Structures are given as structure tokens and as C-alpha cells.
Amino acid sequence: MQPLELSAIDLVAAVANGDLTAVECTQAALDRIAALDPGTNAFLHVDQASALAAAEAVDAKRAAGKPLGPLAGLPVGVKDALCTRDMPTTCASKMLEGYQPPYDADTVARLRAADAVIIGKTNMDEFAMGASNENSAFGPVRNPWDATRATGGSSGGSAACVAASMSTVSIGSDTGGSIRQPAGLCGVTGLKPTYGRVSRRGLVAFASSLDQIGPMAHSAADCGLVLETIAGHDPLDSTSLDEMVPSYTQMLEEPLAGIRIGRVPAHFGEGLDPEVAAAVEEGFRVLEAAGATIHDIDLPHAKYGVATYYLIAPSEASSNLARYDGVHYGHRTSEPCRSDAFDSPLVEMYCRSRAEGFGPEVKRRIMLGTYALSAGYYDAYYKRALQVRRLIRQDYLDAFAKVDLIGGPVSATPAFPLGEKTDDPLAMYLLDLYTVTTNLAGVCGISFPCGFTGSGLPIGYQLQAPALAEPLLLRAADRFQRLTEWHRRRPPSA
Amino acid sequence: MPEPTDNAAPYTTVIGLEVHVQLLTKTKLFCSCENRFGAPPNTLTCPVCLGLPGSLPVMNREAFRLAVRAATALDCTIAEFTKWDRKNYFYPDLPKGYQVSQFDLPFSEHGQLEAIDPKGAFEPRMVRILRVHLEEDAGKSMHDESAGTADSRIDLNRTGTPLLEIVSEPDLRSPAEARCWLGELRLLLVYLGVSDCNMQEGSLRVDANVNLHIPKADGSLAKTPIVEIKNMNSFRSVERALTYEVVRQYEEWQATGKELGSAPKQTRGWDDAAGITRGQRHKEESSDYRYFPEPDLVPVTLTVDEIAAIREGMPESPRALRKRLEETWKIPAYDADVLVGQGRALVEYFETLARLVDDGKVASNWMQQDVLRTLNEQGIAIDAFPVAAAGLADVIGRVKKGDFDTSRGREIFAEMIASGRSAEEVVAAMGIAAVGDDELMALCRELVEANPKIVADVQSGKQQAAGGLIGQAKKKNPNVNPGQVRGLCLKIIGELPAP
Numbered sequence: 001m002q003p004l005e006l007s008a009i010d011l012v013a014a015v016a017n018g019d020l021t022a023v024e025c026t027q028a029a030l031d032r033i034a035a036l037d038p039g040t041n042a043f044l045h046v047d048q049a050s051a052l053a054a055a056e057a058v059d060a061k062r063a064a065g066k067p068l069g070p071l072a073g074l075p076v077g078v079k080d081a082l083c084t085r086d087m088p089t090t091c092a093s094k095m096l097e098g099y100q101p102p103y104d105a106d107t108v109a110r111l112r113a114a115d116a117v118i119i120g121k122t123n124m125d126e127f128a129m130g131a132s133n134e135n136s137a138f139g140p141v142r143n144p145w146d147a148t149r150a151t152g153g154s155s156g157g158s159a160a161c162v163a164a165s166m167s168t169v170s171i172g173s174d175t176g177g178s179i180r181q182p183a184g185l186c187g188v189t190g191l192k193p194t195y196g197r198v199s200r201r202g203l204v205a206f207a208s209s210l211d212q213i214g215p216m217a218h219s220a221a222d223c224g225l226v227l228e229t230i231a232g233h234d235p236l237d238s239t240s241l242d243e244m245v246p247s248y249t250q251m252l253e254e255p256l257a258g259i260r261i262g263r264v265p266a267h268f269g270e271g272l273d274p275e276v277a278a279a280v281e282e283g284f285r286v287l288e289a290a291g292a293t294i295h296d297i298d299l300p301h302a303k304y305g306v307a308t309y310y311l312i313a314p315s316e317a318s319s320n321l322a323r324y325d326g327v328h329y330g331h332r333t334s335e336p337c338r339s340d341a342f343d344s345p346l347v348e349m350y351c352r353s354r355a356e357g358f359g360p361e362v363k364r365r366i367m368l369g370t371y372a373l374s375a376g377y378y379d380a381y382y383k384r385a386l387q388v389r390r391l392i393r394q395d396y397l398d399a400f401a402k403v404d405l406i407g408g409p410v411s412a413t414p415a416f417p418l419g420e421k422t423d424d425p426l427a428m429y430l431l432d433l434y435t436v437t438t439n440l441a442g443v444c445g446i447s448f449p450c451g452f453t454g455s456g457l458p459i460g461y462q463l464q465a466p467a468l469a470e471p472l473l474l475r476a477a478d479r480f481q482r483l484t485e486w487h488r489r490r491p492p493s494a
Numbered sequence: 495m496p497e498p499t500d501n502a503a504p505y506t507t508v509i510g511l512e513v514h515v516q517l518l519t520k521t522k523l524f525c526s527c528e529n530r531f532g533a534p535p536n537t538l539t540c541p542v543c544l545g546l547p548g549s550l551p552v553m554n555r556e557a558f559r560l561a562v563r564a565a566t567a568l569d570c571t572i573a574e575f576t577k578w579d580r581k582n583y584f585y586p587d588l589p590k591g592y593q594v595s596q597f598d599l600p601f602s603e604h605g606q607l608e609a610i611d612p613k614g615a616f617e618p619r620m621v622r623i624l625r626v627h628l629e630e631d632a633g634k635s636m637h638d639e640s641a642g643t644a645d646s647r648i649d650l651n652r653t654g655t656p657l658l659e660i661v662s663e664p665d666l667r668s669p670a671e672a673r674c675w676l677g678e679l680r681l682l683l684v685y686l687g688v689s690d691c692n693m694q695e696g697s698l699r700v701d702a703n704v705n706l707h708i709p710k711a712d713g714s715l716a717k718t719p720i721v722e723i724k725n726m727n728s729f730r731s732v733e734r735a736l737t738y739e740v741v742r743q744y745e746e747w748q749a750t751g752k753e754l755g756s757a758p759k760q761t762r763g764w765d766d767a768a769g770i771t772r773g774q775r776h777k778e779e780s781s782d783y784r785y786f787p788e789p790d791l792v793p794v795t796l797t798v799d800e801i802a803a804i805r806e807g808m809p810e811s812p813r814a815l816r817k818r819l820e821e822t823w824k825i826p827a828y829d830a831d832v833l834v835g836q837g838r839a840l841v842e843y844f845e846t847l848a849r850l851v852d853d854g855k856v857a858s859n860w861m862q863q864d865v866l867r868t869l870n871e872q873g874i875a876i877d878a879f880p881v882a883a884a885g886l887a888d889v890i891g892r893v894k895k896g897d898f899d900t901s902r903g904r905e906i907f908a909e910m911i912a913s914g915r916s917a918e919e920v921v922a923a924m925g926i927a928a929v930g931d932d933e934l935m936a937l938c939r940e941l942v943e944a945n946p947k948i949v950a951d952v953q954s955g956k957q958q959a960a961g962g963l964i965g966q967a968k969k970k971n972p973n974v975n976p977g978q979v980r981g982l983c984l985k986i987i988g989e990l991p992a993p
Contacts, residue, residue, distance in 0.1 A: 082548070096547070101541070101547065103541055105548060200548075201548065202548040203548055204548045205548065205790075209789035236550060238552050238553065238790060238792050239790065319591070319592050321591075322590065322591020322592055323545045323547070323590045323591045325584060325586075327589070328544065328545075329546070350584055370784065373784035373785075374782055374784060375784075378784075382786060
């Protein structure tokens with residue numbers, strides 16, 4: 001039995017039955033990482049010894065007849081934006097190179113408590129800012145379907161490690177599409193839960209009002225399995241929802257008959273790659289075949305989504321990233337800081353440390369956000385963006401009064417060549433076109449493969465659902481996957 | 495237009511105060527670290543107050559409750575909806591690079607607190623309060639400027655301590671008023687149990703804004719640029735700094751004619767040793783804090799009923815307490831002010847005493863002269879005072895009964911304080927016994943006979959000469975009551991044939 005060919009649900013069952021040991025699963029993942037990751041760069045940190053130790057502990061538990069956690073033996077790659085007390089947490093930034101937090105993120109703690117095995121920390125765009133995973137201070141991730149192409153981002157490492165079966169599932173974070181877009185470009189399934197469904201405690205903040213942790217896997221059912229563990233109220237995150245966590249994997253059987261799915265005609269306008277458009281339209285047919293009905297709807301303010309997002313997210317980021325100042329932890333310049341060109345040695349230390357520690361995209365967003373929040377500009381930019389955000393939220397409420405789910409593309413094109421957009425920040429920002437409104441509205445969304453291009457690149461399909469409608473969202477995606485084989489395809493290298 | 499308070503000064507002084515008060519909570523505002531002064535540096539910290547990546551704040555409801563209590567006592571309107579904002583600035587003792595504070599929707603606004611001088615040096619002054627909001631304190635930077643190393647050390651124990659910011663309107667008209675108002679504010683907050691208001695430990699900090707309104711020859715008003723004074727670490731420093739600044743501003747106006755608007759607001763630091771204010775660097779003032787709503791916290795809501803319940807549960811304010819003591823115990827305003835100024839426990843002692851001796855003024859006199867002096871000398875609070883109110887009432891009762899005079903009573907009380915013994919025991923130990931009437935009469939006759947000079951003086955109208963007889967009587971028998979001796983002696987002399 002090849003552990004990494006199994007779904008998460010089957011792997012956990014096999015470990016529980018004794019058909020596989022956690023050590024076998026972990027070793028398989030570690031071997032595969034050793035073989036493939038030099039070419040992929042999905043992981044920033046892999047600690048063989050501690051992963052095997054965690055796996056041995058699971059096996060010992062089983063041998064002792066103790067009950068196993070619901071994710072016992074499951075290899076998980078965790079995005080390097082989540083704090084781990086036994087591994088570095090760098091956010092793929094030079095600023096936090098070598099930084100090791102004194103605590104586990106809530107999600108990490110829940111995974112450990114469920115007996116999952118954390119294989120390593122996955123690569124990402126620096127501080128989760130990017131849509132190609134080329135903004136990593138430690139090199140881009142290469143798409144397992146075509147090593148000359150990007151994985152998308154910012155959770156590119158988490159998408160690639162699942163796509164290449166270096167781990168069974170992974171954890172990403174999604175601020176404007178950072179789980180769904182790389183999932184789409186890498187041919188895996190990625191879920192952005194409702195804002196507040198998964199605790200943000202220990203997720204290094206990019207944009208606090210938009211950030212949400214979620215699972216990535218080969219299937220919606222596997223995403224549901226992981227969500228059952230990581231979702232739930234955290235009294236130490238004030239924005240965490242105090243709502244019961246359903247058994248998502250037990251709620252997949254009901255057919256889709258009568259489910260209304262919205263289709264936004266504006267999604268199929270200029271800029272959408274014809275192959276993508278065709279595959280997504282075919283996706284609607286699949287859902288229709290499953291019993292759903294398709295209805296054209298309008299999200300009138302969605303066209304302002306990217307502009308709104310690129311005011312709110314950088315504004316929050318400019319504040320969230322102020323703490324990386326070289327004083328208490330993280331990168332501090334080694335320059336002597338005694339020049340007369342700065343107001344004071346302290347200011348020089350701040351400027352040099354931040355100039356050296358942050359990459360260009362992070363600096364760009366800090367500047368954008370600082371500008372948008374400045375006296376005299378606040379009303380025209382940040383405040384206006386908040387107003388538009390409310391309109392977008394209202395659009396979703398209105399839409400979800402008419403339909404149960406909204407379907408459509410995840411991104412306008414399949415995976416693009418590395419370097420193609422790195423000199424054009426605006427083109428890069430437009431990659432978030434179909435995904436940012438989900439975050440602005442605080443609802444949930446999922447991306448899964450719905451076809452391949454002629455050249456063999458995966459195409460993603462996105463479904464969005466109202467707040468806390470993850471059971472329906474997962475059920476619809478799972479139903480799609482029962483009727484299609486796209487999610488079973490593996491890249492040629494794998 | 496504000497009225498001048500000092501008729502001699504050719505200007506009106508306009509002062510507004512900004513007071514920061516640390517709340518007396520067990521834990522910090524957004525984490526469960528202990529809120530305590532004096533621990534070794536950086537021992538009361540966690541990922542949240544250290545601002546480590548990924549950490550999130552959770553509001554301490556007790557801090558919010560104390561804050562609402564304080565604002566209610568300050569007559570503020572309490573908001574049913576309030577939110578948190580981030581105030582962004584870089585400083586090494588601010589580990590997140592922003593302070594969680596309140597910007598456009600503070601939890602309370604529009605209050606008032608009166609400054610009253612018990613000695614009547616100025617008319618009572620009602621000072622409006624613009625707003626009271628809650629925020630987190632920053633850490634402490636300690637700059638070592640010795641030995642040319644210029645090392646700075648940072649202690650983050652204070653980071654995240656709940657801090658109340660109270661901003662007054664510019665309604666104060668003199669440095670003395672400012673000091674008095676601060677005293678009233680501190681007393682109120684201590685009575686509420688909201689803060690210990692210890693300026694030495696930094697749990698109460700004051701910044702003052704001051705300028706002058708100067709009538710010009712053409713009838714218009716010149717307003718001097720507003721100066722914010724910082725770095726005052728006692729109420730006395732506040733008064734001194736303001737007094738200095740008022741004179742400095744007037745002189746500067748005379749020299750430069752600069753008015754509000756033609757020069758930016760200036761920040762000046764008070765140098766207590768030198769007794770002057772010094773201008774601080776202009777750059778530090780022109781910050782843009784880029785306030786925006788704190789996305790990591792949810793807004794706080796209070797219902798009308800909850801606000802009403804807090805109002806119901808308010809203890810008696812110092813002001814109301816003073817008034818009640820004056821009315822109930824018929825004591826002067828000055829006495830009430832001194833008693834209330836010592837805190838609620840001392841007032842309770844006084845009221846017990848006054849009830850037992852059934853005389854507010856006598857009780858107050860003993861409190862002011864004997865109890866307070868001892869507390870000051872020994873540097874203790876009333877709860878550590880060795881004699882209970884009943885013990886003191888026993889002494890006063892014996893004085894009233896005429897067992898001994900007040901000064902003897904004070905000696906006995908002093909001995910009770912020193913030894914911890916009861917009045918009964920001290921009286922016995924000191925050999926104090928009531929002097930019989932016959933014994934006293936015999937003593938007085940003896941003294942009158944032995945002092946013809948004094949008798950002659952009294953007869954010639956100098957009644958105060960009888961004091962010499964009292965002194966002699968006390969030497970012969972320390973238990974005699976001076977009043978009785980004096981009365982008897984005068985009576986005997988009066989019965990003598992005229993010279």
C-alpha cells in the first residue's frame with residue numbers, strides 16, 4: 001500500500017486499522033520530499049527527526065491501545081505563516097529568517113492534538129503577499145505540472161506539496177485567494193472557510209480582517225476531514241466564531257437536487273482564457289447533471305473588488321508589519337547606524353533593518369497602506385474602501401437570497417511562466433479578480449480542478465457559499481468530484 | 495470669553511489637562527499577564543503583550559468595567575457602542591508598532607468634575623471633560639546616558655497595562671486650579687477603586703496644555719500658541735511648570751507677538767531640578783498616527799440597562815461625602831476636606847468615633863490633631879492604626895466627663911498608641927485619678943495665698959495672669975483639671991476683699 005496514493009480519509013483509516021503505520025506514512029512523505037522537493041521548492045523547512053518522532057508517538061499510542069486522534073498519522077505540510085514552536089516560522093521573509101516562535105498556532109495545536117504529523121513548513125509569497133509564490137525570499141515554488149511555471153500564491157508551497165503528493169494534505173491561508181488560486185493552478189482542492197471559522201491565533205497576520213486559514217488536499221472530502229479538526233471557537237481570537245463545528249465528512253451524501261447555483265456573466269468577459277472559460281462552463285454542466293440548477297446573477301460591485309482589496313489589505317498590512325523593526329526579534333541591520341543622513345541612530349536602525357529584511361512586494365504594500373491611512377488620504381482611500389466593502393458584502397447577501405452557491409472561475413488563466421508577471425505588479429494584482437470578493441464578504445469558497453488545458457495544465461473551478469455554509473460547499477464539491485476524474489490526475493513527475 | 499482669575503495679570507490663563515491613569519486590574523488589557531508594578535524587567539510578558547507574530551488580543555472585561563465606572567463618576571455619557579483603533583507609531587517600547595486605543599468612538603464623552611479649594615483661594619470651577627477612553631500602556635525605555643554608551647534598555651512589563659485617558663476641556667484658569675482639580679480627580683479614582691493613582695510608580699501621569707488670552711489695546715484678544723507640557727511627576731510639579739510656563743509665554747508674546755496659528759503647537763518638557771520648561775524637538779510632534787479600526791478586536795456594546803446598573807452601583811463620591819460629613823456632623827468644610835482627602839477608611843473611622851462621642855467637631859479635632867499626626871509620623875494608613883475608634887472614644891468620653899483635661903487626654907492617647915493598651919490600663923499605669931473637690935479647693939486656696947503678685951495682677955484686671963497658678967497646680971498634682979483650677983482660683987480671688 002502506497003500511503004501517498006491514498007486519500008486522507010483512507011490513510012487515516014489505514015493507520016487506525018493497522019494496515020499502515022504512521023511512521024510508514026511519514027517516511028513515505030519524507031522520501032518523496034527528498035526526491036522531488038529540490039526541483040519544486042515547496043518546503044522551507046523539513047525536520048525529519050521530529051516528524052518521525054511524532055509518527056512514532058502515534059504508533060506507540062496505537063500499540064498501547066489508546067484511542068487515536070481523527071487525523072492519526074496524516075502527513076501535513078503547514079504554510080510557513082503559521083507559528084510552530086519546534087520549527088522556524090519565517091513567512092518566507094529574510095526579516096524572520098531563523099525566527100522560532102515560543103508557541104503553536106491554534107491550528108497547529110489542533111493538528112497535533114488530532115495526531116496528525118507535521119512534515120514541514122511550506123514555501124509562500126513573503127508574508128503571504130503575492131499570487132505566484134515568486135515573492136519568497138527563499139526562491140519561487142515550481143509548479144509540479146510544469147516546472148517552468150508558477151504555482152500561484154501565496155500558498156504555493158502548500159498547493160505544490162499536495163499536487164506532487166509530498167504530503168497528503170496541507171494548510172494554507174487565504175487573504176484574497178491565496179488558497180484557492182494556487183489550488184486551481186496546481187490541480188488540487190483548496191478551501192477558504194468562513195471568516196472566523198478557523199482561529200487566526202498564531203497565523204502571522206497579513207490583513208487581519210481578511211486572513212483565514214484553510215485546508216488543501218486532493219479532494220473536497222479530505223478538506224472536510226481536516227476542517228473538522230482545525231475549525232472551532234478559540235476564546236483567544238476575538239474574531240473567532242462561537243459556532244458548533246459540524247461533521248463535514250458525514251454530510252456529503254445528500255444529493256444536490258434543488259440546489260441553486262449562481263453564475264455571474266461578468267466573470268466570462270474579456271481577459272478570461274478561452275480554455276479556462278470552456279472548462280468552467282463544463283463545470284456548471286456537471287453540477288447541473290448532479291441535480292443543481294444554474295441561474296445567472298449579478299454581483300454589481302464585484303468589479304471594485306480588486307481596488308477595494310488593494311486598499312484594505314495593504315492598510316492593515318502596513319500596521320501589522322510595523323512590529324518587524326529590528327528591535328526585539330527578527331532581522332536587524334549589521335550597519336553601525338551612526339550616519340547623519342537619518343533623524344537619529346534609532347531611525348537609521350529601523351530604516352536599514354526594514355530595507356534589508358523586506359522584499360520589494362512587501363515594501364510596496366507597506367507604502368500603499370501607509371499612504372491610504374495617512375491624514376488627508378484616509379477618507380478618500382481607506383474609508384471609501386470600507387464603504388465599498390459593505391456594498392460587496394450586501395451584493396453577496398442579495399445573491400445568496402436567490403441562489404445557494406455561486407460558481408465560476410478561480411483565475412483567468414492557467415499557471416503562467418515564472419517571471420512573466422514579476423515586473424508588472426498590477427497584472428499580478430488582477431490575478432485576484434475572482435477570489436478577493438469572497439474575503440471582503442467574509443464568506444467561504446472552494447477551488448477544485450474542473451479540466452486541463454491542451455498543454456496539460458490544470459484548470460480550477462470555484463464555488464462560493466454563504467457564511468458557515470461549508471457543509472453545502474463541501475457537499476457540492478464532493479458531488480462534482482464523484483462525477484469527474486480531474487482531481488485524480490497527478491502531475492507527470494509524480 | 496473666559497473671565498480673568500487674577501485681576502492683577504493682564505491676561506487669562508487657559509489650561510486643559512490630559513491625564514493617564516493605570517487601572518487596578520489583576521491582568522493586562524489584552525492578555526492574561528499580571529498587571530503589577532515593580533517586578534524584575536520583562537518577567538510579566540507573553541506573546542500577546544510582546545507583540546510576537548501571530549498573537550491576538552482579547553479584551554479584559556474587568557478593565558472595561560472599571561473604565562466605565564470611572565467615566566460614570568465623571569458624569570460622562572457612556573456609549574452603547576464603542577470600538578478599538580490602532581494608533582501607529584514606531585518606538586522601541588511599543589513592540590507591535592501600534593497602540594490599541596480609541597479614536598473616533600471613545601466609550602465615554604462629555605463629563606465634568608469640579609475643582610474646589612477648601613481654603614477658598616479661588617471660586618469653585620466646573621471643568622468639562624471632553625472624553626475618557628481606554629487604551630493599552632506602552633513599555634518603559636530606560637536610557638543610560640552615562641559613560642557615553644547611550645545604551646537603552648526596554649522593560650515590557652508595563653506593555654498592555656489598561657490605561658484610562660481623561661481629557662479635560664481647557665476650562666482651568668490657573669496653575670493652582672489645575673493642581674486642585676488633579677487632586678480631586680485622583681481622590682475620586684482612588685475612592686472608586688479604579689486606580690491607585692501613584693505618580694511615583696507612573697500609575698497617574700499628567701500632560702498639560704496651556705496658553706494665554708491677552709486683551710489687546712484695540713479690544714481684540716491675542717491668543718498665544720498652545721504649549722503641551724510633559725514630564726511632570728507630581729502635582730506640585732504641574733503647578734510649578736504651569737506657573738513657569740505662563741510667565742514664559744507672556745514674555746515670549748511681548749517679545750515676538752506670536753499668536754496661535756502662526757506657530758505650531760509646541761511640546762515642552764518640565765525640568766524639575768532647573769525649574770524650567772524646555773522645548774522638545776519639533777519633529778516628534780508632527781506625527782501622523784494613521785488611526786484605523788483595530789481588526790483583531792470586536793466592538794464593545796453595553797445596553798442601556800447595563801449602563802444604568804453601573805450608575806446604580808456607584809459609591810459615594812468624595813464631593814458628596816464631604817457635603818454629607820459637613821451636614822451630618824456639623825464640621826467645617828475644611829475639616830471635611832481633610833478627612834475625605836485621607837480616604838474612605840479614615841472617614842469610616844471618623845464617623846464611628848463621631849457616633850460614639852456624639853460630637854462631630856470634637857471627633858474631627860482629635861482626628862486632625864492626633865490621629866493624622868500619628869499616621870503622618872509613622873507613615874502608616876488608618877487600617878494599620880493601633881487604636882480603634884472605640885478606644886479613642888473612651889479617652890474623649892473621660893475628658894468630657896472631666897476625669898482629666900484635653901492635654902492629659904492626649905498624653906493618654908499617645909501612650910495608648912505607643913503601648914497598644916486601653917485607656918483604662920494607661921490611666922491606671924500613669925497613676926491618674928480624678929481629683930476630689932475638697933482636695934482641689936484646698937490646693938487652690940494654698941496657691942492663692944502663696945502668690946500675692948498674681949492675685950494683685952488678677953485683681954487689677956489681668957485675668958490671664960491666673961495661668962501662672964495653673965502651671966503650679968499641675969506641678970503639685972498632675973491630675974488636676976486646668977479649667978477647674980482656673981475657675982476655682984478666680985472665684986477665690988474674686989471673694990477676697992478688694993485691695
